[in-house]
Amino acid sequence: MATAIDQQQWSVLLGNDLQHKPESTEASTPDLSADTSSLTQLLLAGEYGLALKTPTAAEIFGTNLTETDAEVIALESSLDLSAFLTKRMQSYLENTTPSSTSTTSSASLDVLFIAIASLYAFVQAGWTGPELGFEPVDVLPAHVRPKSKDLDKQALDSLAVGGETTYHLSPQILFLHFSRILLVDNLETLKKDAVVAKTAPWWALRTLFLQQRTLEGPTGLLQTEMLALADEIESTLTAEVKIDNGALEAIDKKEALTRFWIEKGLVLHWYTEDTKAYETLQKAQSTSGFRFKVTGALGKRTKFQQFDTSQLVVVAESSRDMASSRPSAYSSKAGSGAGPKNLEHNDDTILEKVQFTELSEEDRARLGDLELDPSKKIEDLHPIDHALLLAFCLNIKNTNPAHGLTVEQMFPFVTRVLETPNNWTVYTMALLLRSRLESDKSRTVERGALQLQALVDQTKIEDETSTTRERMHHFFSVLLPSKWELEKELAEQYMALGVVRSAMDIFERMELWEDVIACHQFLDQAEKAKALCRELLAKNPSNAKLHCTIGDLDEDPEKYKEAWEVSGHRLARAQRSLGAYYFKRSEYELAKPCYQKALKINPLFENSWFILGCIGMQLEDFDVAIEAFTKVVSIDQSNGEAWNNLAAIHMRRNNNLDAQHALRQALKEKRESWKIWSNYMYCSLDVGDFTEAIRAMGMVVELRWKQKKEETVNDEIVDIVILDRIVQGLTRDLKDLYSRKVAFQESRIEDLLLGITNRITNDPRIWRICGKFYFWQKNYPECLECQLKAYRSVIHNPKIETDQTEFEKAVESAIEMVDWYRNLGPLTYKDKQGQEQPVAKDWAYRSKQMIKSLMARTRDSWEDVPAYEKLKDTMEDLKSEK
Template structure:
């Protein structure tokens, strides 16, 4: 064979032609075809003789009604070699994919139309662009989710899918291109839809062929991580991103360095910084351009001196904040030895692929961190590290977009945030940089499409209260759901309803429908093309008209031929709010079967199962919730509750007993289910740290499974959250007593607690009992309970802990505090409740006995005087009960104390 399949495949994957390619090989027609693809000459590729053979329709009749799959056989009669034929198909698939990306993502405008690529029989009405595009958009709907109907040249993406679905025996990189195509396809859908099982595993064999090229291996790992990120599989995505950094040799560390952030700051403070360094690469790297290298050095000293092939970076121009943190230290505060040599204020430029990895890690921080200020502070150093040294048009665009998002919530930066986003949108159609540079790292970043960036700008306007500007953008993009929200925010629901009804009844038509009708397309074909969008509009009308919601949702379900997940989600949610949980379950089960990636649907389904007391169904639903969104603390809590109810519910069902509600652990719950509940609550508390109810459940379950140390921690959190509002009620006194019992059950002397002849210092302490648990219980009393709340039971429990330590004086003081807060200590003169008086008598006798027991052990303490004072004071307040039998006991006790003097 005169050409190398592997070599051309690697060129396509890397996105850059080999400058040192030998002339005889580079002159081959198939090599020239690959070169045109990576250099962005898509018109030459898609109108070549190969393309005319491949994209010639073999169908002669009913072309308008047949799907694309039945229109072509994708054969190349002029190519006799099987490997060469596969390679040509792959090259043309990549050309179609990148042409589609150019027109919808990176710009500039595409110089070839699908109607120039596809050859149909003479007289076919599908020769116009609108018909081709609408046909493709209809076929790109997937998993019950419609594709965005204003996407341009959707035919090219559909052809890519069909070409990659053909069998390939010689081209091993086909699964990778399927991965890239899927990433792009997912961004066209309203909601992410899962791929068939085994999709990602099909990519794994590729690592063996690219192990010698660390950059290619890094790209593959990075793209797999971006797909997991799109599905909100944050842990898996993070693992891929870290593996990608390891593959490319990127070293990075988040640390601190002394510096200033404002113009008038006098004192240097430690500022968060990302230290990062790329590995050394040879001169023949497929990633760097010498002109970009030189330009980045100039821009580092002056950001305004940007080259013509980079997006405009707007300056902040604030009277207080510096353009970027000014580091005054030449060394980081603390770091590893590998990065200790880096100067925080002058770090070396990073390789563009490593910049992509840092931006992806930054995305993952957004997904896995709680929604608070620390998230923004963590993300900023990643973005700043990339922006400082712009190396590639697409990568720099992504970095500026992330910075714009970070700055959108701060008063001093919100103006630049909005203007920067507008500038990024405006640059798309321009030709200020080469297409090959824009495409080089496109697959390694999560750059939004043109319409998504405009939608983001409209949402930014909406958050600033500029509703009219947002409305104009949404109407231009024909995003009718957002248009309706704008009118609702202006308290004009009637206007929103009118727009949706006009669309459904044909009085207001979407752009592609107007073009299609103008071309005299048949009504039957139009209805086929519009079913997904019509279903969505009926769902939207159901949201706007609650009185007719059921009718509208059911009509959407019927129009979509029972494929609209949105219709079933909406209908299930409506039945749930109306209390018809059986119907809600039926609808939501259909919805999650169509699209199982939406955690909200699973959550409502789980709640519906709870109302129907179907604990197993609820357990499965909440399990799916937390598998989709690991940060959903409420779902973790509900999952724990289901584990606790499963065995108890089964036992009651066997005994014919009714189910009961409540937060207590049902009787009959097995230890294994309690342990599962404990783990679920522990995971959920990471993301619902302020939820005292979850901490309360966690404390109770921890006590049941023997995790007493965790029960201490939970009780401390509950007190911190609730003590200021409800005082001593925030303490579970029974739990406190059980914790003290667990400690005092062991011998007070640590050496006595160790079996055999060992010493306490050599023993392994169990953190849930005895001396291992003691520090946590002691800390619970000293730092959480006693500074905030008090009650007789709390003081008595504390006194028992002090007694175990032989701290007699402190224990006696705690018992006296308990007495003062009890019935006897708070007894007032004139009270007539004989029951309370008798209880108080018992407390007096108890405290006197304690004084007699502990008093002699406290040096210099006159416990007899204290005892006589307590008895005399109480008898003086309760003379009204002199006729009661217990009065004699008090008199005898008083006489006994006097006689001992």
Template sequence: MVRLSTGVACLHAFIQGNWTGPDLDILPSKVIQYSSEVLGQISEESLNGKAIAELAYGGEPAYHLADGAAFLRFAQFLFSLPYQHCQTAAWWKLRASSVHQDVLDEPVFLSSAIQSSVEPLFSSLSSLPDLDGSLALEIGLLEHRYGHDKVASEKFVQAAKKTGLEYELTGALGKRTKFQQTDLSQLVLLAQSRERSSQSTENNLVESAGATSAPPVDESRAVPETLALNDDTLLEQTEFTSSSSTTRESRVKHVDPSSQPPLHPLDQCIILALCLNVKNTSPSHGLTGEQMSPYVARVISHPLNWSVHTMALLLRSRLESTRTRTVERSTLQLQALVDQMPVADSAISERLLYFHSLHLPSKWEMQRELALRFLILGVVKSAMEIFEKLEMWEEVVKCWITMERRDKGIAIVRDLLEGRKEEADAVISRSKPSASHRRQILDEAREAKLWCLLGDLEPDHALDHYERAWTLSGETSGRAMRSLGGYYFARGEFSTAIPCLKKAVSINPLLSRTWFILGCSCVRTEDWNEARNAFSRCVSIDDEDGESWNNLASVYLRMDVPSDNLHQSADNAGSGDGEDDLRESSTASIPFSNKILAFRALKQGLKYSYENWRMWINYMIVAMDVGELSEACRAQARVVEERNQKIGAACVDMDVVERLVDAVTREPLNPEEAVDATSIASNPNEGHGLLPRVVDLLERTILPRVSSTRIFRAYARLLTWQERWNDVVKAYLDGYRASAAGTMEKGETNETKWRDAVDEVQDIVDILRNFGPRAVGFNWQLQARSIVRTFMGRTRDNFEDDPAWEKLMKLQEELRNEE
């Protein structure tokens, strides 16, 4: 218990110094005992430097200016010791791992054993809902750090169920602007915590683990300042004029939108966790950006805890950063949050109480976010000053490049590598040579990262710099291998790039872009199995990556195919743009099982690349091959919608349209006459089941936008099957008007074109003879004579002496005799 308590104290000391504040009044060297001989050899700087170097993991360096990094290493050491009687030791180890993630430059999957070790706790905590919910929430936050937003969202919902939080996003009448006269439905989150007894045994346990019962609302509570909007149009917050929501059946329907009760702080943490993925646009991954504002507003309305309110204000700042009327408050609020970190305006215990139930950024990450906000607003100088203070040199270099001063960026990196730059405030912009040439202490991971940065800045020497970074890191720098792989890939040296990229993904397998480039390299070398594995990893990390889904489908269509059929299309695959077009290659020799896998991959990818017309073309072709004709209809419609204005009728794949019409018309018009009438009527891929989709494709999508003779004839065949004779005649006539004969102008001299037109005239006359008598109220003879007479009148001057002219004369005579 003493070991565990000491580890918790060390972990919270590190968190206080780098997250919650105020600044620590104790140093790591003061909490460990040295012998008199060692005491003079170890300095605070060397101890912190050693801890920073040890915190580097998976080729990713730890942030080198973190305060009291030794405290985190002490905590990790104590938590790694065996515990036989303290069940929560595994939980604290999970918390230390989450903090460690936030110290690294890029997320690195630490160990699956850490997360699996806390799973048995759920059964032990089943009778303690707040602790049970806290554990589920923290696992969800760890998944969010890894970028697994869908899994994280599921964990957050699970945590809400465990704590008894009832919530629902609904609408209620209210006003959002100062001049609004009519009440309109506004989004509102109705939420209510379960009743908790302040005297219960669980509350004592929960408080010791990092949660407590909801304190009474105290307006004088020391929490970060909430800045007013002060807009001439928008109200500070939505004013709800209705005391009830539009929800009829709900457990929270009794809650008044304009006067909701305070939520328990743990429930507030769950509400905020649901809003972490601010850029999310997929409902399957949790809340979208538009839905998050009511969630954040629900928490801000009742400030009960310093850390929780800080996180709520930060999320609101992120949501408001893209809106013209709120961007000013967004930036000022973020600045206020940064300024209040070191201020001791609230108890340390209160700040730490719910820290592990939040994804509160570190003080350097919050300052970095402020600097990036300045960059977006064009305040480059202020942004660069913050980056220099934080010694985030890669961001400093980007600022210089933005100002078109690449030479300044190179000078900064070289000064750091050569030891001429000691302090963060001794920046190159002051153009003052350093008085001291003492080499700055750089750990291996940081130095390797700087060499990679120099390689990015000096393309002519990039290869040497990347290789040096790899050597300096002891062959552990994922950044160096990613840079080398990208270097060779950009130059078309795919065989050389593959080993580098494989090493990079073995060091840090969480970066989907590296897997993507590896997959593209494997495609170029026709290593289809490796390409499949790489793109599969891409979509497992980010299942909204439409390009990876498309490339995965392309790989499936090239696996287990004779090499003679591959060379014609391999050069078009793996380009990294997700635009491989299957119309140029044959799919006849592809195994059916591979086509099914490709179909599923494209179907998933199109959810996230809905406007990618090349993917829709691939999807249409594969859907036809696997018999999913209704999906082929949908794909053809999307291609027409996206491409009709640019290429006209060429956007319609007539082979596909005609096969769709064939699939409908091969069945009898009367379903009862079919061999299996039930299946024919219900199967969406043939006969009457497919008919509505094909009719919709032709009548609502294709014909209102583009037209050609072939399109009208396919439409006419469908109408013929339906026995809509007047519409059949009209469709064939429209097709004739779009043909060469119908559009031929007077003065045409091309004999081949004219003779083809003569055949078209004969065809339309035969069609009128066949279907004209079936059309109600239609004089087909008059229409046929008019067509022949008009065509002959336009072409008489140039083609009257042509032998084919006799065909027209004979046709005209036959029509006269048929009167």
């Protein structure tokens, strides 16, 4: 049987009482009147302030310590909260027994729950609202509370990772610092309790992800830590779901696993590991039993639409056990009344919702097991399935280029969530995504901006439909931005609409000085931007970012160097900016060490790796270039340019098999690039992969022909040398990379030649290559026809009569054509009826007429040159032919 500790920690992690309830729990809604000191009940009720004011919290944070206490004196002197809390935590674990001050029958669980309360308090302050009503320093000893600003600064410095700084106005950042110390820095101590070790890593993962989201950019150190924790959690959950009489019943096992896969998928999405994120979300869907598909249904989108057209729609259905579980827990009226405000279009053309046509029984049967009739009432989904839909929606955005089709693909996912709201946080995220999708459309951009403003305002409101508990319930299952990120997004939306002054007011209030300066630049107020930057720098000369900003404005590399020194060699941005300065001026030797220093601090900047790779190529430092482009594709496998450059380096080093692999990856992402196809063609032929070389040449011809029609380019569409090598592989009986004779590609080569000659009819070189192919086939009539077309391509040149070189080429071509007539004309072939027929019975007559015609055309221009004499000699020889 599961212990009480087991049940309590899983209950808190899932945010609700478990199906298998402890005896003291009578209902799914926590009853605080039963035991107001219970940390479990306080956390489930969303009373994080009360949890942090319990005697347990006072013991851990030293709230009641006096100014004469040695620990308080040490904290006041050093402001080292990490050492202080670690010591307090260890003391509590060593001295607390179930019969003393512990409220959960486990001292380790006490510490875990206090850390969770601190983490949730930070989320409430910075993400969900409403206002907490107290400060983090209120839980610390009274004597150090006046130093709250110093403690905040210490926390900001401590939470900065990999040269990426924490947003300096993050509300109540000490709460995150507390939870980081207790849940991450002291995780191994907590895990000494085997039971608590089941969920503590999960909370550590959540803490690290929140820390990452307060930083200005991604950092590899946190990514590595989080993915390691995810592997540990997966192992624990896999073991936990196999326990028959554990704390988790069947439905709770499904929900716990589903939540984990979603949270891991969101972490991967954050770091742009799109393929892995999608695979992880698919595991979440499989675990939940959730089914959905994107399909089309007839309907009208505008008020004046006369005919139904196909509209994208998501058909979705929660599994039966998930849909029926804990109905009382999901009774929120989000989206109505005082919940997240869903603004209407109020547009004179666009309908508020797509008006779908009611389906007939025949149409409904055709849809299969996921029945769809959009005109009917849509069934509710489990909130975790709503979160899954939004996660898949984000993945569409992350894995598709930014164009209209992507927006149309994403909208049905958001619409499906908005149709059946049942959780405040998930509904808010859906409204935010809709606002973003509508920001680029003229008819919806106003609603998008107003909706965003409404979401910014709502975090300050508390009402019965959106309690703290309700707002926090599925917070970790969606990527809801923080309050400051939302406000910044609103300001950027104002900028896009041209409302620069309103945007600047928001940026100034948030002290986002780089954005304020960008507003001045947008208004052509460069001098104001510089004056503001210098004024801020005079007030705070140790602000390294401001040194970088003024370096951008003045294009002064010395300012970046100052920023680097001021930051104590920790601000990666300073070296990135310095490197970019040198790179733009082609000073590659100077740019290279700058990017290397920046990437040593934070290796997750894909663009910096790409530029370093380009620098390596310019300097022919191929080891650096290979490392850089390999890093790029490990961060983003869809970067076709990086794969192409990687292949180019391998080709320079004669590593053609590696180059071919890299180009194959590049083509997955940039299939319309004829240049990459061309490189792939060369590389494939060099390694002897004739199959891929033929395919690549076909694509090059198709794409170049299309480009020529659209852009009127004069470049050659076909690489004659490569085409000749392909045909020679056949005619010389060569073997390919896999020891197969090239002859097995005969039909594909013929299709390639036909595809080329259908587009290009005036290049004699191509016709001669075709002639070689048909001669190898012993198709002599076709061979002779190709050689004749080659000759005609030459003599159609008007310069023959004015340019001696062109005339001599025509003479050589004519004599060569006579030889083809002489050699192939007398031969026989079988016609369609199987009868033997001569290839060219009158070959001699044709030859004479051809030479006679050329002589007559060029007599006046070239009668006295040696080449004309050759024509005369050839005609004399032909007169003796029968």
